Amino acid sequence: MILYTTTFTTCECEHKQHETxxxxxxxxxxxxxxxxxxxxxLRGLLSLREEGRKSISSRNLAEFLGYNPWQxxxxxxxxxxxxxxxxGYDVEKLIKQVKKILKIDTVHKVxxxxxxxxxxxxxxxxxxxxxxxxxxxxxxxxxxxxxKKVTNIEIEDVSNLWMLKKRKIDLAIIAVPREAAQKxxxxxxxxxxxxxxxxxxxxxxxxxxxxxxxxxxAMDLARLxxxxxxxx
Ligand code: NAD
Numbered sequence: 001m002i003l004y005t006t007t008f009t010t011c012e013c014e015h016k017q018h019e020t021x022x023x024x025x026x027x028x029x030x031x032x033x034x035x036x037x038x039x040x041x042l043r044g045l046l047s048l049r050e051e052g053r054k055s056i057s058s059r060n061l062a063e064f065l066g067y068n069p070w071q072x073x074x075x076x077x078x079x080x081x082x083x084x085x086x087x088g089y090d091v092e093k094l095i096k097q098v099k100k101i102l103k104i105d106t107v108h109k110v111x112x113x114x115x116x117x118x119x120x121x122x123x124x125x126x127x128x129x130x131x132x133x134x135x136x137x138x139x140x141x142x143x144x145x146x147x148k149k150v151t152n153i154e155i156e157d158v159s160n161l162w163m164l165k166k167r168k169i170d171l172a173i174i175a176v177p178r179e180a181a182q183k184x185x186x187x188x189x190x191x192x193x194x195x196x197x198x199x200x201x202x203x204x205x206x207x208x209x210x211x212x213x214x215x216x217x218a219m220d221l222a223r224l225x226x227x228x229x230x231x232x
Contacts, residue, residue, distance in 0.1 A: 034075045035102075039131070041065060041072070042098045046130060048091050057088035104132040109169040111137040111193075113184050114176035115145055115155050118199055122173060123151045137169060141180075158184070164191040174198045185212075 044065040048056060062069040076082050079101060082094050099105040110128070112119055115138050123135060139158040140146060146157050161184075164172070172193045174184055181200035188196060189206055198204055198214040206212055 030078050034078055037067070037071075037075055038098055038102055041075070042095065042102070042131070045091055045095045045098065049095060053091050055088055055090050061089055099132070107132050107134050108171050109137075109167070110135045110171045110173060111139065111161075111164055111169045111188075112173045112175065113139045113158060113161070113188070114174065114180075115140045115150060116175065119173075119175040120150060122175060123153060133171070135173075137164070137167065141176075158187075161187045162191050164188070164193060170194045172196050174200055174204070176200060178202045 044061075048061075048064065056064070058069050058073060062072050065072070079097070082089060082097055084090075096105065110133050112122055112135055115123070119138065119140075123138060128135060135153065138150065138153045138155050139161060140155050141158045145155050148155050170193060172188045172195075174181055174188075174196060176184055178200045181198065181202055182204050185196060185198070185204040185206055189210055194210060196204070196206065196210065196212045198212055199216075200214075201216050201218065203214065204212055
């Protein structure tokens with residue numbers, strides 16, 4: 001299906017006379033691989049901005065990110081392409097556009113469930129804010145943890161998960177033991193959570209309207225030796 005959503009943004013770099021960049025979405029469905037690469041592009045662009053770069057050519061951007069220029073151009077072409085011929089990309093503008101596509105141009109409130117070893121590390125990690133994620137609540141079932149404060153967040157009783165909807169929290173991170181994960185996911189769905197990042201090493205079943213991404217470092221590690229050169 002072809003979907004034409006057209007917005008016009010004017011080039012604000014020193015080459016104002018250059019053509020206006022047209023942003024329109026040609027495709028209804030963007031390949032998952034492209035969506036997976038967008039946060040990687042964003043991370044690179046944020047580093048470039050930190051270094052003070054204002055604009056970058058597509059070749060240099062590709063080199064910086066470690067991708068082929070055609071790959072980046074192809075990925076951006078799904079959204080109409082963002083560069084201006086002969087100039088390349090305006091870093092600030094591209095950051096804004098990629099954030100908009102990923103729907104992280106506004107702050108998302110996030111709840112953490114399970115404040116153990118992993119949960120504590122998640123709470124201590126400052127990097128989520130850069131991508132517009134604010135962990136505003138943490139839950140656990142251990143009475144000894146409930147009421148304690150970690151990084152300014154008071155650990156709440158997990159039986160209060162139902163309150164998430166009222167608090168306008170629509171994302172959650174699960175960091176509980178595997179046996180508890182499905183029950184927690186069910187409670188999160190009931191509380192109208194729309195996206196779950198699951199660290200528990202199991203598949204959790206949720207209705208279609210809820211997106212789950214499971215991260216398992218052990219599984220990633222398990223496929224690493226396959227790619228390693230054989231030692232003799
Ligand atoms: P942990 O035992 O240190 O912490 C688990 C926490 O969950 C505890 O605070 C416990 O009180 C709480 N909890 C247990 N049942 C609960 C429930 N029903 N509701 C709310 N809280 C509950 O474990 P950990 O090392 O932090 O690991 C957490 C999860 O993450 C485990 O499933 C583990 O296998 C997984 N893990 C994943 C990765 C990864 O790469 N994805 C890495 C390490 C651990």
